[in-house]
Structures are given as structure tokens and as C-alpha cells.
Amino acid sequence: MNLIKLKAFFLQFPFITPKRIIYSCEEWITDSFKSKGNYMGQRGSWFKYVYSSNFLHLHPPKTLGVQNPLPFKNNQNFYTAKSNLYQLQNCFLLGYMGLVLTKKNEVFQEFTHNFNISSLKKFFLKNPFYTFSKTFENAGFTGAVLISPQSHNYYHWLSDVLPRIKLYEDVFSEIDFFCVSSNVPEKFLDVLPQFGIPKEKLYRVNEKEKLFFNYLYVASLPGSEGRAPVWAIEYIKEKFVGIGTNSQSEKIYLRRGDKNPRQILNETEIIEALKLRGFKIINPDELSVFEQIILMKQAKVVISAHGAALTNLLFVNENTAVIEIFSPQYFRTDCFYTLSAIKNLNYYYIVGEKVDGKPWGDVKVSIEILEKTLNELI
Numbered sequence: 001m002n003l004i005k006l007k008a009f010f011l012q013f014p015f016i017t018p019k020r021i022i023y024s025c026e027e028w029i030t031d032s033f034k035s036k037g038n039y040m041g042q043r044g045s046w047f048k049y050v051y052s053s054n055f056l057h058l059h060p061p062k063t064l065g066v067q068n069p070l071p072f073k074n075n076q077n078f079y080t081a082k083s084n085l086y087q088l089q090n091c092f093l094l095g096y097m098g099l100v101l102t103k104k105n106e107v108f109q110e111f112t113h114n115f116n117i118s119s120l121k122k123f124f125l126k127n128p129f130y131t132f133s134k135t136f137e138n139a140g141f142t143g144a145v146l147i148s149p150q151s152h153n154y155y156h157w158l159s160d161v162l163p164r165i166k167l168y169e170d171v172f173s174e175i176d177f178f179c180v181s182s183n184v185p186e187k188f189l190d191v192l193p194q195f196g197i198p199k200e201k202l203y204r205v206n207e208k209e210k211l212f213f214n215y216l217y218v219a220s221l222p223g224s225e226g227r228a229p230v231w232a233i234e235y236i237k238e239k240f241v242g243i244g245t246n247s248q249s250e251k252i253y254l255r256r257g258d259k260n261p262r263q264i265l266n267e268t269e270i271i272e273a274l275k276l277r278g279f280k281i282i283n284p285d286e287l288s289v290f291e292q293i294i295l296m297k298q299a300k301v302v303i304s305a306h307g308a309a310l311t312n313l314l315f316v317n318e319n320t321a322v323i324e325i326f327s328p329q330y331f332r333t334d335c336f337y338t339l340s341a342i343k344n345l346n347y348y349y350i351v352g353e354k355v356d357g358k359p360w361g362d363v364k365v366s367i368e369i370l371e372k373t374l375n376e377l378i
Helices: 003-011 025-041 120-126 154-161 164-174 230-239 267-276 289-296 308-315 336-342 367-377
Strands: 020-022 046-051 054-057 077-080 083-094 099-102 106-108 143-145 177-181 202-205 210-219 250-254 280-282 299-305 321-326 346-351
Touching: 020 120, 025 046, 025 083, 083 164, 143 164, 154 308, 164 210, 164 230, 230 308, 230 336, 250 267, 250 289, 250 308, 267 280, 267 367, 289 299, 289 308, 299 308, 299 367, 308 321, 308 336, 321 336, 321 367, 336 346, 346 367
Parallel strands: 020 106, 143 177, 143 210, 177 202, 250 280, 250 299, 299 321, 321 346
Antiparallel strands: 046 083, 054 077, 083 099, 083 210, 099 106
């Protein structure tokens, strides 16, 4: 182990948690600039504003079944976070979570989040040795981060990862490789040429791989988790504008994969009722991203249990009708309700009924309420 690696090894001491959590990279750079002085500060890490914060006021959801307005309340009025581009010098990138650390083993909070909005501090308490590594590699190239927690998930890939490419546009020519998690499905990577990134410019980061960069570009995550800003939604739509046609003629039911939690227990009955109304029954896992986009651009009505497949609402046309089915045990409204409201979709929700003795999140859906809702929409 050479002297540089030996020094980096001991900077991880006491090995249990990061030396500290930096909650604002912008403030950290500004403070560093002040401490180094004007001349040296201009030769260090830097940031630039790309999008400012924005306040959104969204129309309320609708339901003809059991009403549950409280989970929607906090997601009807909120600020989206501002978005910056950062160039960091002498820093680390770690694993599938896309953690970015200073050379002193300090971790930047704003470049990662945990699903269910748990804090990074709590994550490290549960995973105390997560940032510790006996070895690391010097990347030897200028990189850009295209990793977020769960980026192998369709929702997080489209909502957390791809919009960050927009923030890198001004420095594309300076980036040698874009860093992605090695567990991202190949069909997700197939869309990157639409964003000007050929696959030969990808560096695939393994689960606990720790890389040292002399220069690393890092873009802000696009908003608080589940609350995509308007610019991110418009950017993704724009990149696929030439794929498929906007016919708004199809009625679509998106099945949730059999291995996923939160199943609809009477789905066979639901499917039979929907087929009588001319619905197409779709398993999104069997389709490429492009095939899903083409299908959704034709959608007149979309029905699905809450899950990543509803990320495809990014591609439907304005006024498309949406019915989102929730389990009372998992009632997240900051993903697809907010997306539907921003896109001005005709959004309804149905709360399923919990059945005793069945797994967590599984529900039975009222055929009567579903029929009434469809009669309202069609």
C-alpha cells in the first residue's frame, strides 16, 4: 500500500461512521473558498446554479371509494429543491448508493437519499461500516455520477437518475465516463443514447466499490424523493418525443409482478371485468423501456396498483385518466399523484381492503368502486 492509500485508509478512522455528514455541498464549497482565500479558492471545487426552487400548488385527488385525504395533504403544496452542478476535487465515490465523500471521509448528504425518506444519519447507525474500505482505486478519469439509491428500480432510474443528465449538459465534453451502478438492468441503459451518452462512455460501479477521483462532476438529485420538479418531467418527456404516436386510444391495466409485495388478491376478477371493457392487460417487466413509452403514449386510461410501473405516466398525454390503487398499509402519494397533478392528468385513487391473514400490503379491490370510477371516466 503506497503512502497516499495508507493516508486515505487512516482518514477513515474510527471506521464506524463517516467523520461527519455535510448537509450542504454549496455551503461546504463556499466555506472552503473563504478559508483558502480568493486566489486559491478559485482553483478548488466549484458549483453553479442550474434551476431555482419552485413552489407547486397541485389540484386535489379524486375518489369514489373510501376517502383518505390526509396522506395527500403535504403533497399538494410544496417547494421543489433548487438544482446545482458541482465539480468536486480529490473525492471518493462509493457503491450502489452513489455516496460521495471528501478525501477526509466526510459524506455529502444531498447526493443520496433513502427510500421512505429516512435520514442518512439513521442509515449509518444501521450500517456502521458502510463507508469503510480496506482498499480503493484511483479512477484515473474525470467522471460524472449517474447513481442514486435503488437506481436499478424503474421509478428511481427515470426520476432520480436520468434528469441529472440535463444538469451535466454544459460539461459533457469534459466528462470521460458516466458512473452507473452495475446492477442497473441492460434495458435501462439502452435509453442512454437518447441522452447523448453511448454505452462505451459508462463506468459500472460495483456494490461496495470505492473510487478516488481527482475531478468528479456531481449533479443535484432532482428534487426531494417522490417530488420530481417540473423541469425534470419536461426534460424526460422531451428526450422521447420522437418515440411512438400520441393517439390516446388504449385502455391499459398495468400488472404488478408476481414476486413484488402489495399484490391485488382478486386480480383475476379485476382483469376479467376490465377485459369486458376493452382493456389491454400489460406486464411491464416483459417490455423494453421503448415499448412501454410507445404504449403509454397511446393510453386513454391507465389503471395500476401503486408501484414503479406508474412511472410511465411520464409519457402519457395531458388529461389521460389514471386510477391508482393503494394498500392502506403503504400509502405513498408523493410519487404518482404529484406526477399526475403536475402533468394535469385526470387522477383518481382507490384504497384496497386489507384481508386478515394475508401478507403485508396485499389488498382486495372493490369491483363495484372500480366500475363506478370507470363509469365516471369513460
